[in-house]
Amino acid sequence: MTSTSPSPSLDTAPPAEPGGRWNLRLVAVLIALAWPTQLLAAGGILGANATASVAQSFHTTQVAWFGLTLTLASTLLTPFAIKLGDLYGRKRVMLVMMALGAGGEALAALAGEFWLVLVGRAVAGFYGPFGALSFAAVRDIFPPRLVKPASGIMGSSVGLVALGTPFLAGWLVDNWGYRGALWFLAIATGIAFLLVALLVPRTPRYASAAGFDWLGGLVLGGGLTAVVYAVGQGQSWGWTDARTLGWLAAGIAALVAFLFVERAHAHPILDLRVLRRRPVALALTAGGLAQTVAFTLPGLAILLALFPHIPGVSAGLGWTAQHNAVVSVSWNLVMFGTGLLASRFLRHLDPRKVWIAGLVVMAFGYTLVGFFHGNELELALTSCVANIGSGIVVAGAPVLVVGVVSPEEQGLGSGMLNMLISLFGAIVTAGAYALLNAHSTVVDGTAFYQDAGYAWVFWLGALVTLLALALSLFIPPLSDPEADDAVPA
Template sequence: MTPMSSSPSVDLAARTRTDGRWTPRLVLLLIALAWPTQLLAAGGILGANATAGVAQAFHTTQVVWFGLTLTLVSTLLTPFVIKAGDLYGKRRVMLAMTALGALGEMLAALAGSFWLVLAGRAIAGCYGPFGALSFAAVRDLFPPRLVKQASGIMGSSVGLVALVSPFLAGWLVDNWGYRGALWFLAAATAVACALIALLVPETPRHAFGSRFDWPGGLVLGGGLTAVVYAVGQGQSWGWADLRTLGWLGAGAVALIAFLFIERSSPNPILDLEVLRRRPVALALTAGGLAQTVAFTMPGLAILLALYPHIPGVSAGLGWTAHHNAVVSVSWNLVMFGTGLLVSRYLRHFDARRIWCAGLVVMALGYALVGFYHSNEIELIVTSCIANVGAGVVVAGAPALVVGVVSRDEQGLGSGMLNMLISLFGAIVTAGAYAVLAADSTVLDGTAFYLDTGYSWIFWLGALVTLAALVLSLLIPPLHDPSDDDVPADVQPA
């Protein structure tokens, strides 16, 4: 007899001998989930390249909100997205998110005022938490023996995105301005919506019959959003400014209140009992810290590449954006290739050992980048070493989460990992700019950074990676999804 899912409309197929084999249907399914997941990374690069054009087009000094609006909306909605995926099925929620994302980017591209641009970006922010569902959907939709490999391939594809996006961004912005980048994002997100509609079956409802915990979701999302906002603005406001302290305090109070609200809620938006388990807490924290380094350090390295070289004033390399894109091909290829290789062997070896080895290499790599970054050869060699480790990290993090949560808890685990990456990313970025500011020269109102500051931001990445390694060494042996009693080949209703 075929076991039934927690949703009355979704049946789970019986395990077969082909459960560990790739089929054309599974390849297409992986593409349909990877495209919208990695479009988020591409959107970050395209958005960064479009920012200057937006500022000039609308003559605004508030262009920071062009990116910050999307980040804040995404952070606020993440708890609701996690719960909605379990309540209504991840496919339905992913369709709504991608449709809103395409609509928001289209509105921003058509906008004739800066405030309408921000309104469009706010709507597009509904698409931001997509990764909280896509990796959980892999656990629901792929055969157990392929879960770690499929998750690793999807995570490592960020290296391919980092390889192509700088060239794409330059071509779009140079030929069509910021609107070209936004129209591309709108079209690509619409394609993502179509891929999900055509290729992704519905997933089980892991919280079928329960209700939304609106107070808990609003307090958690609002608290995290307040903290991210304060950290993002702290460098410009000043860390002792009343506004910075006020937003940080409000966020802290909200997060403490959330703990009390969840204890009394019959349908908590996050299962705190799961998050209190030591393996889960360690894996999520270590995974969040390590992926923050893997995603944040390359962006900070762009400052080094593009800032001018003025002896005694600015220690940048003075490259053009195109030259930086050409040079960065090397380490992005290393990251992508390493991720694919690791994904292939995750099903055969202890994912925890592979993960820890990757952390060691990434820490060593960024320590070396801190010492050697004065020309193309030095930066290519040291960054390639760092990105060998980063490739392991982006491929191994999903397997780490899979190994500490059950199938029903996968949505919660993936969602919490995404929230921690956003939170840690804001903190590490703010810390990096604070380090740079401590060793800077202000000339005609513009801050230029000296070499000691650049060295320390890479050493900061190495230190954060070592913290993730220490936590990872405490994680107990991981659960293998191939041992799940219920297979994961889900057919559409």
């Protein structure tokens, strides 16, 4: 291990089981952690499918806030979730987050006014940082030799979610509108609460409750939120608009101020000494960039599938949502299967080599998608190649974090990875829409995208992946949790 956090563990979990082999209890714990973690991905898909129903139900032109409110609340709260997990144990904080998430979605489902829907979504945003704590909890709970495969399985199960959620979203929204999607999220989050409460054991505390850095959390969370908001709105406002530049400047100023605030505080909300270490900085940046591509590009590809095919006007494929769900089964199965296989290899091989191989395949795959995406067969074949790499990436990113931080720093590492994915996701999405708009035709106020725009979106994914690959080449050998006697289980 390169170094450890200055805060020693204040509360240790029960000792590891002899031998550290899989058993029914550990499988149940993994399911209990994976269900609510991947519910985040399912919520994104359900929310995207419910957006049109929200706009029509409330006759609003501000429907973008339906998703943006949750994203901004989640970004603001992530630093606090990381620190509170260290202070009170991750299980306790996760239970509070799930209770608030379920309540927020229920409030949004019951709301009769659009502003109250947004209030509910803001409360549901408390659930957003869950992934930052769940991957850290894997290291708290599992025997050292199972940390890497368990983390890999947790990450790769997003492929299984992507496989079934589009069908679920269509059924819920077609039959019950946006309320059906929100009620499903509320009930599923309630089930997740029970799974964690009943199956996940106590997790340790890693910090003293003295001197909580509220100011640091607000400055960091507010700065990140302002930047994400500016980037998210820049395409509609215009990149030179005073509002875009103002929010962006305010966010950057807050992030700079955060560096000085943390130096002056005896108990900083984020230990910046950890982030100054080269292996940590490289692993988090490369992991954030690569996972952004793996999570963002499939959503952008939905535009290609669902936009109409009008020769000379629109180069979309003109599929229905149901047809797109059927076709996408192929590459989502590939992603899930590859992730499970990678989880096995990550335990026995150098994780850096597995990770780099995944990046190479993902970059090559999205390059192919950019050239060949004109029909079902082309898109399925090229997307399967890309998702071989994506499966390795989503399984490998948590293992990268495990390999560069100590157990005490795991929550910080996972939380920073989540924050970077949010930030990079906003930037990549904005860049993708800029490319689409540069190759578009406007008819009756609606922009229809040309084939060159779709091609460049996929090539953008390949370029970002290559950037992650370049950074990954400089990551030094990773620590092995099996050799770390400090890991509680």
